[in-house]
Amino acid sequence: MTSVQDLPQIRGVKNIPVEEFFTSGHRTCQGCESALVMRLMVKAAGQRTIVLGSTGCMYVANTTYYSTPWVVPWMHTQLGSAGSAATGTAAALSSMMRKGKMKQEPINVIAFCGDGGGVDMGLSAISAALQHEEYNLCIICYDNESYANTDIQVSGSSPWGANSTFSPPGKLHRIMNKRWKKNMAPMLATGHPDCKYVATTCASYGLDFTNKIRRALTIGGPTFVHCFDPCPKGWDYDPKYSHELGMLGVETGIWVMYEIANNELILNGASRAIAKGIRQRKPVEEYLTRQGRFAHMTKEDIEYFQSKVDDSWEKWWIPGLVPFGMKEDA
Amino acid sequence: MATVAVEVVYRGIYQKTLARNIVRSIVFAARKEGKIGTAFGRYGDSPERNGIPAKQFAIVADSPEELEENLAVYQAQEVDVTINVDDTMCKGIESWAWYGLEPINKLTKSGGTIIVTSRQQADALVEDIHQRSEPYNLAIVPATVSFSGLWVYKDDHTDARLLGALCKVCPQLVSLESMVAALREQGMNELKVVSAQKSYDRITQRPVEPGEGSTEIPFSFELPGWKKMEEGLVIRGIAQGGGFRGGELGYEPVRNETFKKWSTRSMRPVVNFETCIKCTLCWLQCPDTCFDVTPDGLYDANMESCCGCGVCDAVCPVPNCITMVNEAEFNDNNSQWEAWQKDPASYKQWMTTLTEKQNAGEERSHGFHHVGGYAEQIAKMGDS
Amino acid sequence: MTTTETKLFQTETEELISGSEAIAIACALADVDVITAYPIRPYDTVMQYVSKLKADGAFDCDFIVAESEHSQFEIVKHASAVGARTFCGSSGVGWFYAMEAITVTAGLRLPVVAMVGNRALDDPGAFGVEHNDALAVRDLGWMLAWVATAQEALDMALLAYRVAEDPRVFLPFAVSCDGSFLTHSQALVKVPDMKKVQRFLPPYNRGKMQLHPDNPITIAPQVNEDWLMEIRRQTNEAMLRAMEVIPEAYADFKRVFGRGDPSPFIEEYMMDDAEIVLVGMGTLAMPVRVAIRRMREQGKKVGFLRVKFFRPFATEEIKQALSHCKGIGVIDRDYSYGSPSFGGVLYNELRAALYPLESRPLILSFIAGLGGREVMVRDVNEVVDTVQRAVDTGVIEKENTWIAVRE
Secondary structure, three states: OOOOOOOOOOOOHHHOOOOOOEOOOOOOOOOOHHHHHHHHHHHHHOOOEEEEEEOOHHHHOOOEOOOOOEOOOEEEEOOOOHHHHHHHHHHHHHHHHHOOOOOOOOOEEEEEEEHHHHHHHOHHHHHHHOOOOOOOEEEEEEEOOOEOOOOOEOOOOOOOOOOOOOOOOOOOOOOOOOOOOOOHHHHHHHHOOOOOEEEEEOOOOHHHHHHHHHHHHHOOOEEEEEEEOOOHHHHHOOHHHHHHHHHHHHHOOOOOOEEEEOOEEEEOHHHHHHHOOOOOOOOHHHHHOOOHHHOOOOHHHHHHHHHHHHHHHHOOOEOOOEOOOOOOOO | OOEEEEEEEEEOOOOHHHHHHHHHHHHHHHHHOOOEEEEEEOHHHOOOOOOOEEEEEEEEEOOHHHHHOOOOOOOOOOEEEEEEOOHHHHHOEOOOOOOOOEOOOOOEEEEEEEEEEEOOOHHHHHHHOEOOOOOEEEEEEEOOOOOOOOOOOOOOOHHHHHHHHHHHHOOOOOOHHHHHHHHHHOOOOHHHHHHHHHHHHHOOEEEEOOOOOEOOOOOOOOOOOOOOOOOOOEEEOOOOOOEEOOEOOOEOOOOOOOOOOOOOOOEEEEEOOOOOOOOOHHHHHOOOOOEEEOOOOOEEEOOOOOOOOOHHHHHOOOOOOEEEEEHHHOOOOOOHHHHHHHOHHHHHHHHHHHHHHHHOOOOOOOOOOOOOHHHHHHHHHOOO | OHHHHHHOOOOOEEEEEEHHHHHHHHHHHOOOOEEEEOOOOOOOHHHHHHHHHHHOOOOOOEEEEOOOHHHHHHHHHHHHHHOOOEEEEEOHHHHHHOHHHHHHHHHOOOOOEEEEEEOOOOOOOOOOOOOHHHHOOOOOOOEEEEOOOHHHHHHHHHHHHHHHOOOOOOOOEEEEEEOOOOOOOEEEEEEOOHHHHHHHOOOOOOHHHOOEOOEOEEEOOEOOOOOHHHHHHHHHHHHHHHHHHHHHHHHHHHHHHOOOOOOOOEEEEOOOOOOEEEEEOHHHHHHHHHHHHHHHHOOOOEEEEEEOEEEOOOHHHHHHHHOOOOEEEEEEOOOOOOOHHHOOHHHHHHHHHHOOOOOOOEEEEEEOOHHHOOOOHHHHHHHHHHHHHHHHHOOOOOOEEEOOOOO
């Protein structure tokens, strides 16, 4: 295995480096939280980094031919290929350095995908990538809970009941998306016991986010970071509230912040405070009613949503992570 | 008449349904008169980004044969009427799919009309619009900009009012009677019909003479040929940044040279440098890397990159340190920090005037929260 | 060979190996950096051999067993962009499963070399050879060659790297080997020594297109209609340049290794004064040559033209070679339902290529050997007889004939 870079944890927002490696020229929506993810991701990683971007908003809106917002080397990969792109890039670096065809140095390899590319189409390739202990790579899923680029279609990571162009509320069926959001990060963590790092985060917490990226890049081997990204376009809210909605997602307990490093789980921030009983979860209604995508929901729908979130905190073996327990006398 | 074409210039997502209602109503109304038409969005604007300028078209002809010339194209070659549903776009528009700034009157025929929804006076809008050598008319439908999200449409009658005005300024398109019939056919209520009729009666046009307007030369971009383009789909990355405005202290990223965000904003942040506590949050949480770090550790919003989302305002812990102000108030994209450095007293006065006006509430916002917000605004805008 | 691997590439040796194994050895000789595998018959014999070479220490490469063909091709695509020499391959529907990755590899101008172990497409599942799998990329910017022997497989693989990685070309290259006949049958093959290979094949240098922090570029941003025609034109030009680079590389190949046909693009067999010429690709050559030799013995003026390069298609050379004959029988090991005359793919390409000739020979299509059915000498005789009838009467009764199919 090639060595990793020295990227120390950052203590305090004021110590976040000023250098930018994702600047301007991207054509994302006003208030695009995923663009912030791109920016902070490479800010945390630094210049000696290669970024692979799978198809989605962060491809189509970000890089429009003949110019680019990227300072670091960047390459497009196909929708379901974040895992393969990272593997191929890391394998080339590893092989060529070992054989003396390229100067030895630790180079960060980051591949990103949206929820469509990661949670749906690219799941098997990500799973395969996480088995390759010999390669240092990090896969980041920016999860804006729909295929937002193609016009906002429901994905396996969309919340129950959300309006999308493939799940519009209608006269006969009010709720068209009856799937509960996939439990992606724990699925990867439990399914790949040798993977040293799986984390969830949200760019509303800039420091948490940058530090998790640095952990993922320095712990060694393949890693996965799942980021919760409010999307003003698909979720339908005033773009200035992107940051606030990210926090509300965590404070209502819908999104749980944690990291699983070297097979140990640590809950972070508000999620930790909720788990320890230090603070109360806010009602999901506060979060749902701020967004046009839930505007068709009735009181009963909101109650159902609340009960599912309650279950994940009260009935799951590990709150928000593991949805089953051991049967008594099993 | 051959063909008559209308374009609706709107802000992506926020006004998508509004634009669609307008172009579809035009085609339905023309059908009432035995004409044939087509309605379409400019494909390159899709997938739309919220706030980023986009266009839809309605083209009407006497016969299918005449219409054919306008089919299988991305946009009309020229239009009889340009409907601009956000007056800040009078300064020009940058589509997310193309390079360069298009004047709002680029497709408007000589002698054609631009209809704008605005609270501004015609002279103020003419100042924003790029000058050209052919005359055109400017018509204003007095209204606050009509914004809403994708899933919940804010029916504040803007569509009906614009359609009423359209029948007046472009009688060769369709009559008001046909338009009213089309509105009814689409299930619009009688109040909307009244809105259309009132708008028809009240709309006036202000002729704009050749040479009148903004003298800015819009940024344009020449497309290279295949021999000049690098092979392998390769584009050179952006160079690393450093320092601030040529100095060694502070930090300014190098920015994309060919794509700017001059027109993607409908609001921009105005910063009170005196109350700033240098907490970094506006800079840190900006999705558009728009804040330059000044040598004294302040954050200067760079208008090349700012798309006006307002996150900086939302995360700033100091009351009124950052205020989002209507883009129409500005005539340049200059550095606020530099102006403040040069003359703190004048800067403060300028800033105070703008922020007070904004905070008085009559001015714009992105316009919607789902809960409550729509209802309040609709009540306010209904019959202006 | 297991006992001699470490010494394998020091001197030229003769080995009893399959076409797949020959290509695996070519990869080792070319010092390929990243190889991806996924099991599907019959191509995967090449990967079994690669993994064995690696396990025995004869070949230092990153050998990755992917979780699907799509990932297999995506991984090498990205490795190639960073500057690594790469190899992968597939067969039948596996090649189709990877099709998205396959098409972008050409679009990105990445010189990935792949082996296609030709196999019939599902459904129904079948292991035997048909050429439709590889032919699916004929319009996408891949160079595409068919070989007839294990020796040619090894040689073509080396040539493939040389041509694909030429900066004037930078296009991917697929070497097609008929399933079973090449992938699973062993023949005696001359394996050159490493030094000779290095003289022929310079290191892969991606230059200013290399994805690396020292060369911070953005690759493949989204385009709209303002750009794509220019980009397609660039790829078209690269394929045009390949037409020049291939003979140049082939001349070098012959100089360094001392073997090879007169032309890299086609093999002409007993073509002098031939009045009837059969045309085909791959291992069809075996029964066809036998049949032709026997007919020649009887004084019949028949010949065989084997198309080695399907892409780029050597139009001029082929036109030249066929301009003097009277009748042509094209034997396709593929089908193209609903195509002009319902003929095979090669037939229709040839017919288009010959159209500008002032006096066009009669040309007939024959579909044979589908699903791996053996093509026998008697089948070839039937083809020649059918063409002969058309030449004699001046009338083509049926443009398309399926050979040895049960009614």
